[in-house]
Amino acid sequence: MKRWWPLLSKGSVVLLVLAVVFLAYDDVQLRSKQTSTTTVVSTTTTTLFASCQASTFRGRFVNEGGSSGTIFARMYLTNHGSTCSMKGYPQLVPYGPRGLVEVSSIPNNSFFVGTTPAVPIAPPAFVVSPGGSVGFGLAWSDLPSGGGPGSCTSVDRMEVAFGFNGGYSPPISLGSDPLKTCGSIIVSSIFPLN
Numbered sequence: 001m002k003r004w005w006p007l008l009s010k011g012s013v014v015l016l017v018l019a020v021v022f023l024a025y026d027d028v029q030l031r032s033k034q035t036s037t038t039t040v041v042s043t044t045t046t047t048l049f050a051s052c053q054a055s056t057f058r059g060r061f062v063n064e065g066g067s068s069g070t071i072f073a074r075m076y077l078t079n080h081g082s083t084c085s086m087k088g089y090p091q092l093v094p095y096g097p098r099g100l101v102e103v104s105s106i107p108n109n110s111f112f113v114g115t116t117p118a119v120p121i122a123p124p125a126f127v128v129s130p131g132g133s134v135g136f137g138l139a140w141s142d143l144p145s146g147g148g149p150g151s152c153t154s155v156d157r158m159e160v161a162f163g164f165n166g167g168y169s170p171p172i173s174l175g176s177d178p179l180k181t182c183g184s185i186i187v188s189s190i191f192p193l194n
Contacts, residue, residue, distance in 0.1 A: 049085040049127055054160055055167035056081025057134075061158075061174045069143035071179065072112075075160065076135045076193065077169065079128045086162060087125035089189050090136050093159040093168060096178070101153050104184045112137040112188045123189030137188035140181040152182040162190070 057077040064072045075090070089107035093100070112119035119137055128134060144152060156178035159168040 049083050051166060052079065052084035052086045052128055052162050053081060053166040054162045054169045057160070057169050059160060059169055059172040061172055063175065063177075063179070066139075069141050071140055071142055073138045073179070074135055075138060075158075075172065076133055077160065078133045079130055081130065083127060083129050085125065085127050086134065086190055088123050088162070090187055091161040091163075092138075092185060092187065093161065094153075094155040094185070095157045095159075095171065096154045097156060101155060103153050103155060103181055105187045106184045107189065108186050109188050111139055111186050119188040120191060124191060126192045128192065133193040134190050135193050136190045139186040140179065141183050142180050144182045152180050154178045154180055 054077075057079055059075055059077040062074045062076065064074065066072050090105075092103075092105045094103045095101060109119055109121050109123070142152070155174060157171045157173050159171055161168050
């Protein structure tokens, strides 16, 4: 019986090896494309629903206290409208005893790492059913910068917006003891609770 591989030249062997490598590489590329297509399909389910309208949510404020001048709190909001999708950071409209006050909010999820409930590093996209709840974290300083006398603002209620076209939530009371902020309020992204 005569063997066939001694009949192949060195050039033929190189071409055969290159063909096998190319087919293996092409198979790996095809599989990775199929995987990424599956991922895209699973993340687009939130776009089947309209964006949530803040005007259909009712909220409550929970002051969690703090130390060394940094105070933490949570805002919890319940959907009283239809099923909707949500992703991103809230916009706050703070009010003091005399009306609207100038306090900016700064989005920063990494500031809330290690808090409970956990805040994801990247804002998640999710769907909120009627009766479903969402939350976000807040943090602020109650000490003037530099430790000396400074300008601090009293905030006793807030309205929340989820975007630029979704209106505002009804005013959410911050309780009998207004918060005192000596600068901006840091907010986490909105995350699902149930």
